[in-house]
Amino acid sequence: MEKIPSFTVDHLRLLPGVYVSRKDRIGDVTLTTFDVRMTAPNREPVMSTGVCHTLEHLIATYLRNDPVWASKDIYWGPMGCRTGFYLILAGDLKPLDIQGLLLGAYRFAASFEGEIPGAHPKDCGNYSDMDLEGAKAAAARFIDVLVHLDDSTTCYP
Numbered sequence: 001m002e003k004i005p006s007f008t009v010d011h012l013r014l015l016p017g018v019y020v021s022r023k024d025r026i027g028d029v030t031l032t033t034f035d036v037r038m039t040a041p042n043r044e045p046v047m048s049t050g051v052c053h054t055l056e057h058l059i060a061t062y063l064r065n066d067p068v069w070a071s072k073d074i075y076w077g078p079m080g081c082r083t084g085f086y087l088i089l090a091g092d093l094k095p096l097d098i099q100g101l102l103l104g105a106y107r108f109a110a111s112f113e114g115e116i117p118g119a120h121p122k123d124c125g126n127y128s129d130m131d132l133e134g135a136k137a138a139a140a141r142f143i144d145v146l147v148h149l150d151d152s153t154t155c156y157p
Helices: 049-063 095-110 132-147
Strands: 017-026 029-037 073-078 084-090
Touching (some): 029 095, 049 073, 049 084, 049 095, 049 132, 084 095
Antiparallel strands (some): 017 029, 029 084
């Protein structure tokens, strides 16, 4: 079997950033899958499941309520390796096209207070595995990456 393209990325050189993982055509619509990489793979600690799960809930809520992007939001979810998230949006997009969207989402997560959206037994299959303080800290760290996106953090090595 052939290696899938995401397994051909040099994870030993990959930096935290926002990368285009793939583009797919469905009819006349382009779907862009972004690799929103929050930690340096194999060099920095991965996010705990509670941090990932909390960021999934917070940022999904933000994205699906954004007045401009909500209708283009297809998917937001964690990578199995827990070093980041995949974001799928309708449109032929580049990382800098969504820089403002992600800054808004991560600022929302970094400053969130109160009850985590969807963190109830009737709403979520693992509602108790949440870490709001850890998610806020991880989001705050990633904001600095988002503010300073450049070729080294938007183009796969």
